[in-house]
Each structure stands twice: as C-alpha cells, then as structure tokens.
Amino acid sequence: METDCLFCKIVAKEIPAEIVHETARTLAFRDINPQAPTHVLVISKGHYADAGAVADADDGLADEILKAARSIAVQEGVAESGYRVVFNTGPAAGQTVFHVHGHVLGGRDLGWPPG
Ligand code: 5GP
Ligand code: ZN
Numbered sequence: 001m002e003t004d005c006l007f008c009k010i011v012a013k014e015i016p017a018e019i020v021h022e023t024a025r026t027l028a029f030r031d032i033n034p035q036a037p038t039h040v041l042v043i044s045k046g047h048y049a050d051a052g053a054v055a056d057a058d059d060g061l062a063d064e065i066l067k068a069a070r071s072i073a074v075q076e077g078v079a080e081s082g083y084r085v086v087f088n089t090g091p092a093a094g095q096t097v098f099h100v101h102g103h104v105l106g107g108r109d110l111g112w113p114p115g
Pocket of ligand 2: 002005006007008009046047048098099
C-alpha cells in the first residue's frame with residue numbers, strides 16, 4: 001500500500017466508497033463525480049501507477065481487471081446497450097489519480113471522439 005494514495009486508502013477501507021464489485025485482486029466502486037448514469041471505477045487492490053504499469057507487470061492482472069469491467073457492465077445493465085472502458089494514462093490523458101483504474105461508463109449515448 002502507498003500511504004498517500006487515495007485508491008489504496010479505499011482498498012484499505014480508510015476512505016469510504018460505494019463498492020459494487022470485488023474479486024481477489026480487483027475492487028470496483030462508483031465514481032464520486034459520475035459522468036454517466038453508470039460510472040464505476042475498477043482498480044487493482046495492489047498499487048500500480050497506471051494501466052501501462054499493470055501491462056508491464058505481466059501477471060494476468062490486466063485480464064482480471066477487464067473481466068471485472070465486463071461483469072460490472074452486465075451487473076449495471078449496460079452490457080447490451082453498450083459501454084466504454086477508459087484507462088486515462090498519464091497527465092495529457094487527464095489522469096489525476098495515479099493508481100490504475102478503468103472507468104466503466106454507460107447508460108447514455110457516450111459520443112465519439114472523447115474530449
Ligand atoms: P482520472 O481522472 O484519474 O482518470 O480519474 C479519477 C477519477 O476518480 C475521477 O473520475 C474522480 O471523480 C474519481 N475520484 C476522485 N476522488 C474520488 C473519491 O474519493 N472517491 C471516488 N469514489 N471517486 C473519486
Ligand atoms: Zn494506490
């Protein structure tokens with residue numbers, strides 16, 4: 001655990017969150033500032049700065065995060081209508097929390113391209 005990391009604190013239950021899904025190595029909770037009717041963040045319980053760091057770790061964790069995103073979409077009822085999984089990676093992409101998280105967005109027409 002990184003002691004000054006917001007999402008590590010959510011994993012440690014030091015900061016409350018509305019948890020909607022959990023696996024051995026992932027946790028998912030509602031975004032505090034939702035951008036769509038469904039806006040869930042799926043994270044690894046272990047600390048990795050971003051999706052690139054998870055990919056480099058090469059231990060099947062990226063697969064587990066993507067499978068969790070799929071389960072969340074089904075659970076939230078957006079798997080049929082369509083949903084988006086976004087990993088903002090680095091400052092230019094708008095990443096503000098440097099603990100890997102996939103945004104699972106759905107429940108409205110999301111539009112393309114993103115801003
Ligand atoms: P990023 O901009 O890094 O891709 O996404 C970070 C996300 O974390 C944002 O959508 C923001 O609303 C969300 N967020 C920031 N602080 C908290 C918090 O304390 N609790 C929850 N549930 N979400 C948060
Ligand atoms: Zn962390």
